[in-house]
Amino acid sequence: MICVHMKKKFILIDDDPIFIFLNKKVLETTTCMESVQDFTSGLDALENIKNNLDNIEKVVILLDIRMPIMDGFAFIDELKKTVGSDINKFIIYLLSSSIYQADIDKAKQYPEVRDFLNKPLNTDKMESVCKELMSL
Amino acid sequence: MSLLFSPEPEQLEKLFPFFFVLDRKLQILRKGESLKKISGDEIYFKEHFSFVRPSLGIKYEFESIQRFQEQVFLLRILGIEKKIELKGQFIYDKQNDLLYFWGSPYIKSEKDFENTGLQIKDFAIFDWNISYLQVNNFLRIEQEDKEKLKYQFERQKNFYELLFDHIPMDVAILNSDLKYIFINRSAIKNAEIRNWVRGKTYLDYARYRNLDLDIASEREQNFRKIIDNGEEFFYEDTYFKGTEQEKTIYRNMLPYTSHSGEKYILAYGIDITMVRKASEEIFNKNRELNKLNLELDGLVYSVTHDIRSPLHAVLGLIDVIEREEQLNAQTEEYVSLIRSSISRLDETINLIFDYSKNARTELQSSEIDLEELIQKSYDHNIKELKNNVRLILNQNNPFKFYSDPQRVLIILNSLISNALMFSRTNVDAFVEISFRVDKDYCEIEIADNGEGIQAKHYDLIFEMFYRGSKKSIGSGLGLFICKEAVEKLKGSLTFTSYPNVGSNFIVKLPNDLCSHEKEIHSY
Known part of the structure; x- marks a missing residue:
């Protein structure tokens, strides 16, 4: 059995509502999810995080890379500016339909990025993520 | 001449084959054999000869001639068509009261000699005429040779100058004083300026043409180095810059030392405008x-x-x-x-x-775990195609394999997915993959017992979008991209196939071991 306090809060950021819907469905079936919030733009997510920063203890962000206006990397840049040293409260997974070398190279400059995940998520993939999160 | 008196007249007659003897009546008593050949039979001197020299005070009388004994006579032979003169001296023979004329034809040139119709043997051996002719002849031949040589030299010079003039590149030769001694037509079109430049320096020319004198004098310093140190030097000239006619000449200056040790600069210039434009x-x-x-x-x-x-x-x-x-x-x-x-x-x-x-x-090579890569590709494809073709994996790889993993995966994916896609259902379908790695190559063999390829498709299966089977549910891109990737890795791809027996593809890829590790690793 997994202890309740090991469960994590999740934030989903994806401009495509179908993926929000699908990924939420998968998250609901996983064992390590305590709650999930979703945003269709990085700006909305940032706004929300800024307002609730004090209440955030540890949060897992599942972040789509390719989004209009503010892509995944730009979101991380802004997040760091906004939260400062609180950045270690955030565990970030990048989501993409296909994983390109150029994105992998770029991600190496971001120590906050934990890993890449292929879209759409499925239960198997999420369970291995859960295992990883619990070992943290 | 006085010495000649002691010998006998017969002997003297031999020395002067053109002699004659006169008595007091000026009758010709005897004459030399050679004179007989060029004169008539007249008896009297006056009918036979006229005085050319002396001409004043001389009379056709014995005593008159006797008085002019100390003079050289020129006598014109009369009664013949040719103009022949004898040159000689009269000597008085006291004993017999006779006048002897000792002399021979007056010959000033070879032409005169030919005119006499005589031969050399008609003259006395010592005759100065012959010596004169010989010396003359020698001088003439020497002169002729000189002329001939000079002519040949001129011809060669003209030939090379003409050649240099027609070569479609600029040619110039400068001496050790950095003065032009030759410049061809291509370098300077205008003949007048071309002539003017000879003996002038590059700086003189630059002044004349209003070129940048700083650049010109800098170049001339480099010319000096060619002469002094034997260094080669080159530069580029651009004319009509920024216009339609803009052209660029590449100029190369080479040191040259002649046989006699004189130093020169050989300069040539090639129009590289087209090359420049093309590049x-x-x-x-x-x-x-x-x-x-x-x-x-x-x-x-x-x-x-x-x-x-x-x-x-x-x-x-x-x-x-x-x-x-x-x-x-x-x-x-x-x-x-x-x-x-x-x-x-x-x-x-x-x-x-x-x-x-x-x-x-770009190619990015790293160590490749072929077994893992093959398993990954097989798993992926078997899931996509949902069939149950078995995988048999054989390996013999004492060496590590280094290559570009992304491209190796493209190759494996294409060949494995084909092996699975074209499997037969009525047999125990398998794909057998063997690979062998040595320090130079990795050879991967992918064999199946599938439906095989008909011979008529052999040449076409690597074509873009080609699909040779009804079973092909792909895009017709797989083998095309596979072949492209093999070529990119500088490998080779061969196959054998029989319908309803199976196909056998062999991929041979270079092992990029050397660029990673110098020593050879064995397991």
């Missing part, structure tokens, strides 16, 4: 191409991503339907067909992306 064009085209390539990369990235994204959304939704809805058998089949259709489309997009990746990205 500029290539440079620009290249830049455009690179830009296009980058744009195409971006396009392929965007298109593949943007198409794949909604496809994956559809695949995700199909998952949800299958998991959450109670479907009847028919709907379940439809949903399954939708899934396989979407999966195939996704594979095609993947292949296009692979193609673009293979064509545009």
Whole structure:
């Protein structure tokens, strides 16, 4: 059995509502999810995080890379500016339909990025993520 | 001459074959054999000869001639067509009261000699005429040789100057004083200026042409180095800069030392305008191409991503339907067909992306675990194609294999998916993959017992979009991209195949071991 306090809060950021819907469905079936919030733009997510920063203890962000206006990397840049040293409260997974070398190279400059995940998520993939999160 | 008196007249007559003897009546008593050949039979002197010299005070009388004994006489022979003169001296013979004329024809040139109709043997051996002729002849021949040589030299000089004038490049020769001694027509078109330049320096010419004197004097310093140190020197001249007629001349100056040790500069200039233009064009085209390539990369990235994204959304939704809805058998089949259709489309997009990746990205080699890569590719394809072809894996790899993993995966994916796709259902279908790595090559053999390839398709299976079988549910891109990737890795791809027996593909890829580790690793 997994202890309740090991469960994590999740934030989903994806401009495509179908993926929000699908990924939420998968998250609901996983064992390590305590709650999930979703945003269709990085700006909305940032706004929300800024307002609730004090209440955030540890949060897992599942972040789509390719989004209009503010892509995944730009979101991380802004997040760091906004939260400062609180950045270690955030565990970030990048989501993409296909994983390109150029994105992998770029991600190496971001120590906050934990890993890449292929879209759409499925239960198997999420369970291995859960295992990883619990070992943290 | 006085010495000649002691010998006998007979002996003297031999020495002077043109002699004659006169008595007091000026009758010719005797004459020499050679004189007989060029004169008539007249008896009296006056009928036979006229005085050319002396001409004043001389009379056709014995005493008168006797008085002029100390003089040289020139006597014109009369009664013949040719103009022949005898040159000689009269000597008085006291004993017999006779006058002897000792002399021979007056010959000033070879032509005169020929005119007499005489031969050399008609003259006395010592005769000064002959010596004169011989010396003259010698001088003439020498002169002729000189003329001939000079002519040949001139001809050669003209030939080379003409040649240099017609060579379609600038040629000039400067001496050790850095003065032009030759300049061809291509270098300076105007003949007047060309002549003027001879003996002038480059700086003189630059002044005349209003060229930049700083550059000119700097160049002349370099010319000096060519003479002093034997260094080669080159520079480029651009004329009509910025206009339609702009041209660039590449000038090369070479040191040259003649046989006699004199130093020269050989200068030549080639019009490299076209070369320059062509290389500029290539440079620009290249830049455009690179830009296009980058744009195409971006396009392929965007298109593949943007198409794949909604496809994956559809695949995700199909998952949800299958998991959450109670479907009847028919709907379940439809949903399954939708899934396989979407999966195939996704594979095609993947292949296009692979193609673009293979064509545009640099080779990046690293150590490859072939067993893992083959298993990964097999697992992926068996899941996509949903059949039960067995995998048999044989390996013999005492060496590590280094290559570009992305491209090796493209090759494996294409060959393995074909082996699975074209399997036969009425046999125990398998794909047998063997690989062997040595320090130079990695050889991968992918054999199946599938439906095989008919001979008529052999030449076509590597063509883009070619599909040779009804069973082919792919895009016709797989083997094409496989071949492209093999070529990119500088490897080779061969196959043998028999219908209803199976196919056997052999890929041979260079092992990039050396660039990674110098020593050879054995397990």
